[in-house]
Amino acid sequence: MNDKIEKILFTEEEIKARVAEMAKEINDYYKGEPVVVISVLKGSVFFVVDLIKKLDMDIALDFIAASSYGSGTVSSGKLKIKKDIELDIVGKNILLLEDIIDTGETLFEIINMLKARGVKSIKTAMMFNKPARREKAVEADFIGFDIPDEFVIGYGLDYDEQFRNLPYLGVLKRSVYEK
């Protein structure tokens, strides 16, 4: 284990097994209808790659980037779209993928923006959910794991752009960011 990690919340194997279950839930929900998957950069790339290999409907894939926490661990409360999607989504079923839902701000803003473009439907899948910190009245349709209110890294999630490549979800030692 990386020496900056306090503890592991979910191992690589546990995440893999849960992603497979989520894929089944999503397949059962769409029943073969085509879907445009929109992955929120950068955190959800591990999740999207693992998940969509297990989806059995026709899938188009696109990416969107919104401003994040930067190098801190507390939300700035302002969201900016830094990179928009490229596909035309009018009349399409959208499945929006995020690494984590925390306050709900990111999801809330992106959902509203995509809805305004005349989509047929929009559902959301989050790998991790921090219910304790929710501020917006928004919930994810498919959730991997609920997690406690701790700053987590790995499986795509970063602290100051580091640790995304860890295959597990871990809690960072406070000494790493409290100096």
Ligand code: XMP
């Ligand atoms: P909101 O508050 O908009 O947050 O729901 C979603 C975004 O905040 C980032 N985030 C985290 N990133 N460890 C991280 O590495 C965390 O524990 C964490 N909590 C929130 C993340 O970028 C997500 O897209």
Ligand code: MG
């Ligand atoms: Mg980040």
